[in-house]
Amino acid sequence: MPSEFFIPDPDGQVPSAEGYFGAFGGKFIPEALVAAVDEVAVEYDKAKADPEFARELDDLLVHYTGRPSSLTEVPRFAEHAGGARIFLKREDLNHTGSHKINNVLGQALLTKRMGKTRVIAETGAGQHGVATATACALFGLECTIYMGEIDTQRQALNVARMRMLGAEVIAVKSGSRTLKDAINEAFRDWVANVDHTHYLFGTVAGPHPFPAMVRDFHRVIGVEARRQILERAGRLPDAAVACVGGGSNAIGLFHAFIPDEGVRLIGCEPAGHGVETGEHAATLTAGEPGILHGSRSYVLQDEEGQITEPYSISAGLDYPGIGPEHSYLKDSGRGEYRAVTDDAAMQALRLLSRTEGIIPAIESAHALAGALEVGKELGKDGLIVVNLSGRGDKDMDTAARYFGLYDDGVDAVVAADADSENAEIEGDAK
């Protein structure tokens, strides 16, 4: 029986055997990691061809994760989007609260097949770290999570969750003390411990085969969403919208729609304080092709190849790189990428909370803000699917400070406006 939830790319034209999506991708890694990365590729190819692997993973995705995830229409939210119909793909309802679990369970099974006993991972918002710690608890694997020191502060709840699950969490104090530096430190660990350790990479970046493998584990998002929207709306959407940091939830949603030429694929990058301020992490909007963390892709860098420090209010999007397949989609024109500011994302976060009773992650709120724009562009006949990649529980401290929701008199970043569900939405969602 074919697998229902583990659905690797059936086309298989990209990447090439060397891991290239057009001009992007490849394998820029130190010699010490070549054998390990090759082993992952070989083992993944074997797993893909093994019905037992698909059966095991499907079983987990249904009974542990809770797939398929719902597709929820959000009409009260959509009133603020020019009347277009908006549906949310509810990856926030997965076990652990985000899409990350899809990839983690696949790679955890792979770790067992490779006979490795220890897993390391990087995390930004903590969602990938929590999912990884969860899978390690489930499979009895030793687990170490690297997280930038700034992120351990702004996502303290997830640090506690990871430790509750038995993982060691290491706060990384080098560089910008965010996701990129957590990845650097995880690579350093991997080089030293590669004989018994798998690096459970959390996004569609990194050296081949990670961009293709992680995409395959997330393809289920778009496959389900495509089927669900056809059932619910009777047609394909005009646009599929997702936030983009490294790009895993976006590629997961987009991939099944790539052959559907009428469906626009729209990625929302973090513009932080505004792309023009230089304080942002909008890699495809403002970056140039380069090498970061094992592959060629767009990178935020200076003219001498030094990586520049990114900024976003969202820890999960605060990354100066992007998965190579997104760079390929951008250059081929199949994907569209736009930048969404902190403020627009936070307004969208509050709007969804107050109109639909769903508190999204700040990451996903970037996609929601993008959908509000796209909806206005499409008009009232528009139909949009947004990937609600994660839930917002972890972000409540940031949101409470931003909107002044605490009782201790901490100044809000913006005025709280309890009576108006659409406060500031009009001018801000640009």
Added chain:
Amino acid sequence: MSGNIQLLSDTLAGAKAEGRSALIAYLPAGFPTVDGGIAAIKAVFVGGADVVEVGLPHSDPVLDGPVIQTADDIALRGGVRIADVMRTVREAFAATGKPVLVMTYWNPIDRYGVERFTAELAEAGGAGCILPDLPVQESALWREHAEKHGLATVFVVAPSSKDARLAEITAAGSGFVYAASLMGVTGTRESVGNQAQDLVARTKATTELPVCVGLGVSNAEQAAEVAGFADGVIVGSAFVKRMLDAPDEAAGLEAVRELAADLAKGVRTRA
């Protein structure tokens, strides 16, 4: 002008003819300042280094431990540029006539332009480049330009490298082969371990190129041990640490000169 790959080969052959290993020192450019870095390189040459690798500081040095990360940070905060790296190579070579290489992650060269980088490095008198995160499969463009400009392409091999892969790497490399003594990032270690000897033997089975060992060597005893089986001993973090620990720049220069002199004795002892 053409780069100094021949000078590098002659220097390593000269050490071999003397029945010893070569001493190869690593120091980042721009650390603690550009001029201070140049002075430090001159000091290690005075102390007895045969070859120097000039590090091009990078924002994301994933293969470096805390010591070199700290030095890179200092250099980058000081505003070091690729032009400063070239000046470092030029002045170090002009003052000593000894082979000077650059060690760098790939992205700075990729961004700067391979032709521009190789032309400028050759013009500065550089002998070649060590490229620890450029795998041989991705290196064709680099090698074409390096060869055109007379620069060595030094690849790194690791204990995890299988024999067939070693052959592939050494066939593409030139100058020498950098054998990583252990699986890990740069930094000083208590002992060098026995993986290194095995790797050197397996590497030598594939090539006539000299095989030099780096990672973890910090003192004369370790240098002597490695000199027993390798054509060269590469020391980096131990030099950088002496500079970081020194109370002032003059003391730092004296400390690295002393360490180089110690290590130079080590590579002549052969345990």
